[in-house]
Amino acid sequence: MIWARLLILLAPFAAAQSLDFEVYRTKVEPIFLKKRPTHARCVACHVEANTAFRLQPLPEDAKGWSEEASRKNFAVVSNLVVPGDPDKSRLLHHPLAHEAGGDVFHGGGRQFRSKDDPDYRTIADWIRAAKPSN
Numbered sequence: 001m002i003w004a005r006l007l008i009l010l011a012p013f014a015a016a017q018s019l020d021f022e023v024y025r026t027k028v029e030p031i032f033l034k035k036r037p038t039h040a041r042c043v044a045c046h047v048e049a050n051t052a053f054r055l056q057p058l059p060e061d062a063k064g065w066s067e068e069a070s071r072k073n074f075a076v077v078s079n080l081v082v083p084g085d086p087d088k089s090r091l092l093h094h095p096l097a098h099e100a101g102g103d104v105f106h107g108g109g110r111q112f113r114s115k116d117d118p119d120y121r122t123i124a125d126w127i128r129a130a131k132p133s134n
């Protein structure tokens with residue numbers, strides 16, 4: 001009995017952790033840094049701009065964030081993601097072109113022309129692999 005109760009209590013924490021940090025760090029985060037044709041890099045705006053998608057400052061010349069900074073980014077990004085559901089995840093929905101099912105307006109433009117964009121798919125796969133939180 002007591003164990004069953006404990007499991008119920010712990011379930012939300014397990015779900016919150018179901019987004020994979022290693023995949024985030026090696027596959028997803030590099031996309032925020034990547035120079036993608038015809039687009040400014042996410043990091044160019046999302047360190048300074050006061051939005052819910054606020055990345056840690058990146059030291060000049062650095063190829064990426066320290067693990068500690070990555071963990072902070074991961075926490076921020078996780079709040080913009082619905083585990084298991086890329087379509088409902090603001091991180092992807094907001095910068096996706098409206099015609100492709102995204103939001104009407106993103107201050108940083110249509111970063112993903114469609115859901116077939118390889119970077120969109122990498123992020124979507126990461127979200128899909130996580131368990132839904134209910």
Ligand code: HEC
Pocket residue numbers: 032039040041042043044045046049050051052053080090091092094095105106107108109111
């Ligand atoms: C040229 C600057 C610029 C670039 C580049 C940019 N963005 Fe943005 N982004 C903004 C601005 C400005 C806002 C706030 C206004 C709005 O909601 O669109 C924003 C908002 C967002 C939000 C909503 C945050 C919130 O507060 O809810 C998400 C998610 C987002 N951007 C994702 C991205 C992703 C992912 C990339 C790269 C693939 C990216 N952006 C590239 C300027 C940019």
